[in-house]
Amino acid sequence: MPAAPTPPPKKLNPLALPPYTAVFFALIALVILGAAFASFLPYSQIGWPLIVLPLTLLPLRDFLHGPDREKSSQHFRLPTPAEAPLQQAVNELSQQAGIHPPQVLINEDGSSLYAFGTFRRHFISVGANMAEILAEELQDKDLQTQKTARALLAHEIAHFANGDMQRAALARSMLKMTLLTALVSIWAAIGFVSVLVQIGPEITSPGFWDAAAATTGIPGLSLAWMPETMRAQNPHLFDLLANPAKAGDYWRFAIFYLANIFIPFLMAVPILYLFFWRKLMRVREYYADLRAASWLRDSQYVIQAMTLHRALTDVRPQPKSQGPLLPQRLLAFSWPASAGMLAYHPSPEDRKKALRSPLHLFGSPWRLAFWTGVAVLLLEIILRSSLTLIYVAQPAPYLPLLTATAVFGVWLLPRILAGESFRSLLKTGFQMALLFMLVKLSINFLDALFLGLAAGTGRLGALGHLVDAYLRSMLGGAGAESGPIFGGEFGWAQIVDWQIFRPIAYYLFFGIPLLTGVLAALIKLMQRALTWYRVERKMITVFWSVLLVLMGVQILLAYPLANILFFPMIYEWTWETTLRLALGLLLALIGALWFRQKHGQHAHRCPKCGEFIPDDFKLGQTCPHCHYPLHSWLIATYL
Ligand SMILES: [Zn+2]
Numbered sequence: 218m219p220a221a222p223t224p225p226p227k228k229l230n231p232l233a234l235p236p237y238t239a240v241f242f243a244l245i246a247l248v249i250l251g252a253a254f255a256s257f258l259p260y261s262q263i264g265w266p267l268i269v270l271p272l273t274l275l276p277l278r279d280f281l282h283g284p285d286r287e288k289s290s291q292h293f294r295l296p297t298p299a300e301a302p303l304q305q306a307v308n309e310l311s312q313q314a315g316i317h318p319p320q321v322l323i324n325e326d327g328s329s330l331y332a333f334g335t336f337r338r339h340f341i342s343v344g345a346n347m348a349e350i351l352a353e354e355l356q357d358k359d360l361q362t363q364k365t366a367r368a369l370l371a372h373e374i375a376h377f378a379n380g381d382m383q384r385a386a387l388a389r390s391m392l393k394m395t396l397l398t399a400l401v402s403i404w405a406a407i408g409f410v411s412v413l414v415q416i417g418p419e420i421t422s423p424g425f426w427d428a429a430a431a432t433t434g435i436p437g438l439s440l441a442w443m444p445e446t447m448r449a450q451n452p453h454l455f456d457l458l459a460n461p462a463k464a465g466d467y468w469r470f471a472i473f474y475l476a477n478i479f480i481p482f483l484m485a486v487p488i489l490y491l492f493f494w495r496k497l498m499r500v501r502e503y504y505a506d507l508r509a510a511s512w513l514r515d516s517q518y519v520i521q522a523m524t525l526h527r528a529l530t531d532v533r534p535q536p537k538s539q540g541p542l543l544p545q546r547l548l549a550f551s552w553p554a555s556a557g558m559l560a561y562h563p564s565p566e567d568r569k570k571a572l573r574s575p576l577h578l579f580g581s582p583w584r585l586a587f588w589t590g591v592a593v594l595l596l597e598i599i600l601r602s603s604l605t606l607i608y609v610a611q612p613a614p615y616l617p618l619l620t621a622t623a624v625f626g627v628w629l630l631p632r633i634l635a636g637e638s639f640r641s642l643l644k645t646g647f648q649m650a651l652l653f654m655l656v657k658l659s660i661n662f663l664d665a666l667f668l669g670l671a672a673g674t675g676r677l678g679a680l681g682h683l684v685d686a687y688l689r690s691m692l693g694g695a696g697a698e699s700g701p702i703f704g705g706e707f708g709w710a711q712i713v714d715w716q717i718f719r720p721i722a723y724y725l726f727f728g729i730p731l732l733t734g735v736l737a738a739l740i741k742l743m744q745r746a747l748t749w750y751r752v753e754r755k756m757i758t759v760f761w762s763v764l765l766v767l768m769g770v771q772i773l774l775a776y777p778l779a780n781i782l783f784f785p786m787i788y789e790w791t792w793e794t795t796l797r798l799a800l801g802l803l804l805a806l807i808g809a810l811w812f813r814q815k816h817g818q819h820a821h822r823c824p825k826c827g828e829f830i831p832d833d834f835k836l837g838q839t840c841p842h843c844h845y846p847l848h849s850w851l852i853a854t855y856l
């Protein structure tokens with residue numbers, strides 16, 4: 218008798234877990250909004266409305282107007298009766314998925330299939346050359362052909378159901394508006410400076426204000442005090458403005474100041490766009506495939522749909538694009554966006570691989586650790602500028618550590634649920650922490666390198682002048698004539714101590730052990746919680762609760778102690794420190810008691826028969842007594 222074929226191993230269902238695209242959205246938002254909201258900090262040198270409002274309201278407006286822009290740049294029409302089955306199939310699939318059905322629009326000069334929209338307005342664009350063929354295939358007598366055509370539409374609908382369409386479009390609007398805000402601000406600021414240079418000698422003379430007061434016609438009004446008030450505000454700047462011969466100095470100061478604020482933004486946007494946003498775009502394709510497969514209950518239709526899509530786009534040579542010129546497109550971020558199944562997409566091989574083993578979509582841990590490091594580094598570089606001068610003196614190191622805790626936690630969760638061993642997970646967690654810290658510290662290593670080179674070549678003096686000019690422009694002074702800050706108030710010993718020695722020591726000897734320890738606790742606790750079979754889907758809530766408590770304990774307990782230990786010149790022990798530590802201990806205690814109580818209540822119990830289940834959880838496991846499938850919500854529902 219031939220042996221019964223062994224069933225294929227069960228696949229994890231990433232759709233039941235926190236969406237991984239949200240991680241890349243969050244990292245983009247962290248850099249942009251983190252920089253914007255830093256302008257609220259007390260030592261920020263820029264007024265917050267100038268930065269917070271443009272970087273929050275403009276992206277939202279751009280995102281909400283997206284569909285209108287798309288409609289005016291493309292030639293859309295409604296489906297003809299022959300193409301009507303497209304909308305019908307979309308309606309059926311959306312109903313099955315329980316979402317509001319997107320509207321099908323036929324793109325007269327497009328040959329692709331893509332989704333666009335906002336939170337509530339959903340559209341699917343179908344290229345005119347493929348619409349009729351696709352409509353015919355949807356009605357084909359052969360079930361295989363019919364389902365393949367449906368899979369193609371299901372993939373597009375899934376982009377809305379997953380929320381990835383919205384995340385990708387909002388992130389893109391955020392990057393676009395940050396770039397435009399930075400460019401417009403530089404342009405406006407240079408205009409403002411040139412006006413100041415032109416009228417400087419006038420407005421700094423008392424005669425000007427007397428004459429101005431006289432023109433108002435108000436008897437007895439005198440404005441002669443104005444120049445003195447201006448001088449009192451910033452004597453050096455006043456001197457530069459009053460003296461036309463010093464206009465060049467003033468220009469140099471202004472350019473230095475503006476470059477410091479805006480160049481980090483101009484540098485961060487392309488990196489975020491090329492690496493973070495495109496990664497989000499690729500990951501969302503895996504999710505759309507997975508959801509389409511689970512709707513059709515079989516991944517083979519989704520795989521065939523990839524081939525069908527390629528065939529459909531080749532039906533007719535694609536018409537030459539009559540769109541705007543490349544520089545305009547670059548500025549407006551309107552190069553072919555959110556395209557069909559192939560552009561900005563992972564390769565079909567990768568997509569098939571992710572359908573077979575969904576853990577593939579989470580990518581390698583090293584890349585994630587590297588890019589998380591890059592994100593916090595970009596934020597730090599932006600914050601080193603005039604936005605928050607305090608950052609020069611205050612390392613505020615908890616933000617990178619908290620970011621890494623959350624991001625790595627979300628990455629590790631599917632592996633924990635898939636049953637990977639503690640040892641192997643911990644090893645990965647440690648390596649991620651190490652790589653992340655090295656990327657984060659690269660700026661401090663660079664500081665050390667510069668300093669070493671300057672010292673070695675005898676140019677420490679020149680570097681000192683540069684540091685001084687930097688500090689002066691950040692503090693709103695100008696030139697180098699009103700006494701050095703650097704060399705006066707502090708010198709090389711402080712720079713080496715604050716920017717090189719202490720941050721490196723902090724991250725290597727405190728950051729890496731702390732991050733690894735927190736990840737170890739998260740892995741261990743989640744592995745234990747995984748035997749709470751009764752909580753089923755609420756396991757995700759358990760995960761967030763455990764993660765939040767661990768982060769809270771980190772904030773209240775670990776950071777204050779480390780700050781006092783590593784940066785005693787900034788932090789000292791006050792009654793607030795004692796209070797925070799007490800709250801941290803209390804939170805840890807409450808968290809531990811809660812976990813113990815839940816563990817006693819739920820651990821190793823079958824949700825159906827209530828009997829004891831001895832082993833650790835494995836994906837696809839059933840109750841040994843009643844054969845009830847354990848954590849069946851974690852298993853992909855397609856073949
Ligand atoms: Zn897609």
Ligand SMILES: [Zn+2]
Pocket residue numbers: 823824825826827828840841842843844845
């Ligand atoms: Zn049972």
